[in-house]
Amino acid sequence: NLIYFNGEYVNDKIAIDPNDRGYQFGDGIYEVVRVYNGMLFTAREHFERLVRSAAEIQIKLELTVDDYIEICQHLITENQVTDGLIYVQVTRGNALRNHIFPESFKPVTLIYSYDSARPVEGMDKGVKVITLEDIRWLRCDIKSLNLLGNVLAKQQAHVGQAVEAIQVRDGIVTEGASSNVFIIKNGTIYTHPANHLILNGITRIVIKRCAEELNIPFVEKTFTPEELYDADEVIISSTSLEVTPVTQIDDQTVEIGPVTRQLQQAFKEKIYPAS
Ligand code: PLP
Known part of the structure; x- marks a missing residue:
């Protein structure tokens, strides 16, 4: 399965930095988006909410709503998802453990898809x-x-x-x-x-x-x-x-x-x- 991690498409495995603030503090945000019939459902609304969540915790996203949609579409095609879910998470990034935000930080983005049937x-x-x-x-x-x-x-x-x-x-x-x-x-x-x-x-x-x-x-x-x-x-x-x-x-x-x-x-x- 193709995964989007930190600006790249990679196959299956990724390496999480031990100092990722998402991992240590839960310092990040996420979205779960539906795929029906190989098509994203209400993706724009989901990514607009992601942008809002990011702003509320002062994370500056590097991607736009359109970027997220494009990445998701690429994953759907490559992973041949018909009915499924896409998980998107953005953490504040990697920095030596300290509750206070690092001086400058680069958010870490992870996006992957998986098959999931409707809950009939x-x-x-x-x-x-x-x-x-x-x-x-x-x-x-x-x-x-x-x-x-x-x-x-x-x-x-x-x-x-x-x-x-x-x-x-x-x-x-x-x-x-x-x-x-x-x-x-x-x-x-x-x-x-x-x-x-x-x-x-x-x-x-x-x-x-x-x-x-x-x-x-x-x-x-x-x-x-x-x-x-x-x-x-x-x-x-x-x-x-x-x-x-x-x-x-x-x-x-x-x-x-x-x-x-x-x-x-x-x-x-x-x-x-x-x-
Ligand atoms: N409330 C909470 C606490 C949730 O975690 C979720 C979704 O995971 C929802 C509501 C429903 O949100 P949505 O319809 O955007 O999936």
Whole structure:
């Protein structure tokens, strides 16, 4: 498999510098972009978010949105990816270990692709989630490499035989460990506002567009765990999960409903515009 690393295309193996700040501090940012039918999906939105994340932590990117897209397209072609994901990470670079930023630094970029099928089973049958406390930092809007809070939450979900951990901060549902959360009540979709407490998911933005096109009210307003349990329908979304219905929250079951199915259909039409 061809990989893009530090300005070059290389085969399979790369050498990480022991002083890479991504490795030592999680000092970097990332994106995961979908490939459907050999084509990038919402790549521009993803790379615009990467540019924003970089600016928020004062990393000066050496590549533009168009550069990233071109590199991804090259990898898709060379690696013959039909349905897959592309992982992009940029760290602050290599410097002798010190929390303070180095005087001058050259970001280290890593981009690779891998095959991944659409999550059809979960989308069809629904998944189980658990709720737990959101213990993450207060800049969840930055897609940072520091994922320990998310990793611990996801592991707890996995141990509880659930697909996702729905995090709760100060009595408010924020988001999943690697997804956004939506409830549907009386025909209206509710999701946490895009502020510093959640990542503004690209899938979330696509779902918002779909809802608008379908004339389904879409309200960016917080909700409580009680409202989550009491919802008519519950959805989680991400680049890899798309629009996945939730059928169990902790010990309580939820039905998959008509709004979820409409959003899934509208989302699919965005993936395959011709069909
Ligand atoms: N929230 C968190 C914490 C995530 O890690 C992710 C994706 O990995 C999302 C939300 C969903 O974002 P997107 O739809 O851009 O994949």
